[in-house]
Amino acid sequence: VTRLKPKVEAKGQHQGNRYSLSYRPELESFDSENDRVRHTLNAQAETRLNRRNRIKGRVNASRDQAAPNETNRAVGETEGNINERGSFSATYTLGAEDAAGELTVDVGQTWNRFANNRGVEGSNKQSEEYNSTRLGVGFAWRISPRTRLLAETDYETYDYTWSESTLYN
Numbered sequence: 001v002t003r004l005k006p007k008v009e010a011k012g013q014h015q016g017n018r019y020s021l022s023y024r025p026e027l028e029s030f031d032s033e034n035d036r037v038r039h040t041l042n043a044q045a046e047t048r049l050n051r052r053n054r055i056k057g058r059v060n061a062s063r064d065q066a067a068p069n070e071t072n073r074a075v076g077e078t079e080g081n082i083n084e085r086g087s088f089s090a091t092y093t094l095g096a097e098d099a100a101g102e103l104t105v106d107v108g109q110t111w112n113r114f115a116n117n118r119g120v121e122g123s124n125k126q127s128e129e130y131n132s133t134r135l136g137v138g139f140a141w142r143i144s145p146r147t148r149l150l151a152e153t154d155y156e157t158y159d160y161t162w163s164e165s166t167l168y169n
Contacts, residue, residue, distance in 0.1 A: 002029040016048035030067070036080070038064045054093040061086045063115075081125050082115040089134070099142070104152075106136040131159045 009022040021043045028036040039062065046056045066080035089108030095101055110132040114125035138152030 003027070018044075018046045020044045036065060036067045038062065052094060052096050052099070056091045056093075057088070058090075059086075059088045077116075079116060083125070084113045084115055086111045095140075101142070102140045104136075104138040104140070106134070106138075106154075108134040110134075126162045127160070127164070129161045131161065133157050133159075 004027045005024065007022060007024040009020065012019040022041070024040045026038040026040075030036075041061045043059045044057070046054065048054050062083075062085050064083045064085075066083075068077065068080045072078075072080055087108060087110040089106060091104060091106045094103045110130075112132070113129050116125075134154065134156040136152060136154040138150060140148045140150045142148050
């Protein structure tokens with residue numbers, strides 16, 4: 001078994017703002033027929049508009065190629081499932097870090113797709129393709145210098161893109 005997992009990362013900071021970009025390829029090789037490859041790209045930025053207002057944004061993309069499994073082989077597919085996923089999210093925070101209260105609003109979107117094996121027969125990964133939207137709101141109340149009481153709620157919906165999918169929200 002050979003596993004290579006290098007990572008390249010660039011980080012920057014200017015005044016109160018922080019930025020990062022990273023790429024990580026991962027290769028797992030068991031033998032010539034069972035290689036697995038995954039690529040992950042992440043970007044993140046955090047901006048302090050002023051002492052009380054902060055915005056954090058994240059973008060992620062990944063491509064995961066699995067080794068062929070029994071289902072793939074049974075229907076004559078020569079490669080494993082290739083999953084492609086992309087997402088972005090943004091978080092807005094109102095309240096200074098030492099304030100009695102802090103309000104956070106988080107929104108995000110995820111796209112999950114398969115690049116192959118989308119037929120009706122066999123491993124049909126098309127039924128697992130979806131778009132997901134997320135919204136979250138939270139409030140942290142400082143009750144002592146090192147203790148906060150947190151109340152939050154999240155809402156997330158999944159929209160399966162294939163009309164014949166048996167997966168639901």
